[in-house]
Amino acid sequence: MAENRFDTGTSIRTPMARARGLGASGGGTEHFWQQRITAVANVLLVFPMIIILAMTVGRPYEDAAAIMSHPLAAILSALFVISIAIHMRLGMQIVIEDYVHGKGAKVAALLANTFFTVAVAAASLYAILKIGLSPLL
Amino acid sequence: MAQAESRNQTPRPLSPHLQIYRWTWTMAMSIFHRVTGVALYFGALVLAWFFLSIASGPEGYAGSSWFFGSWFGYLILFGFTWALMHHMLGGLRHFVWDFGKGFEAEERFLLAKLTLAGSVGLTLLIWVIVLIAR
Known part of the structure; x- marks a missing residue:
């Protein structure tokens, strides 16, 4: 027990900070973990998505709308959009933190990143739901 | 900050930037991974536009159909297909590293080369299949 105990004599970190394990970011490994979870989801969803889009793009409107309004196409598309939006936000956050050093510019860029990814997701989900639910209307 | 600058009369050594380094496969594929990620980030707009064009009805769809045709x-x-495949394989490479494997010099270079070869191969495969199937 004593061997792996943190040396509190030489560290200014409090026992509570150590127990929480969230570090300087306050978020611990959450960013890393969310990036990996959405990466796995993206790998699983990307090929069904390519098939759906390949069946749709360039087809007459009625055919494209019929395929996209199929429950499987609508649900897979919605899941894909949610997963890539989270993944995009986390990935671009790293890029911004690497290259944008001014404090104001960094906050503005991170804010724009969140707004952009949420807007892309909202617009896509609105369209997917509208197509998917249109046979019911 | 201003004080520190005025005291530094002699230029301090800086860490070398990209053009100084000899290009390696691992460095190139690391850059490709980031560049394709950023490209896909903005490429998501194209995907959103496609969904919205169907939702907006036949007239809106005619616009996106003309563009994609x-x-x-x-x-x-x-380009979207290749970026997607390359970023996916780059991510799978990271999964290998996450499990603590593939860090030896030989393995790293092999993985980097497989990422590029795999992305080009998968892209061509997808397009051949799609163009034949349609």
Whole structure:
């Protein structure tokens, strides 16, 4: 027990900070973990998505709308959009933190990143739901 | 900050930037991973536009259909496919590293080369299949 105990004599970190394990970011490994979870989801969803889009793009409107309004196409598309939006936000956050050093510019860029990814997701989900639910209307 | 600058009369050594380094496969594929990620980030707009064009009805759909049927649309979609495949394989490479494997010099270079070869191969495969199936 004593061997792996943190040396509190030489560290200014409090026992509570150590127990929480969230570090300087306050978020611990959450960013890393969310990036990996959405990466796995993206790998699983990307090929069904390519098939759906390949069946749709360039087809007459009625055919494209019929395929996209199929429950499987609508649900897979919605899941894909949610997963890539989270993944995009986390990935671009790293890029911004690497290259944008001014404090104001960094906050503005991170804010724009969140707004952009949420807007892309909202617009896509609105369209997917509208197509998917249109046979019911 | 201003004080520190005025005291530094002699230029301090800086860490070398990209053009100083000899290009290696691992460095190139690391850069490719980031560049394709950023490209896909903005490429998501194209995906959103496609969904919205169907939702907006036949007239809106005619606009996106014209674009995706043009040579420029094909170029965008082909580039999108490659970026997607490359970023995916780059991510799978990171999964290998996450499990603590593939860090030896030989393994790293092999993985980097497989990422590029795999992304080009998968892209061509997808396009051949799609063009034949349609």
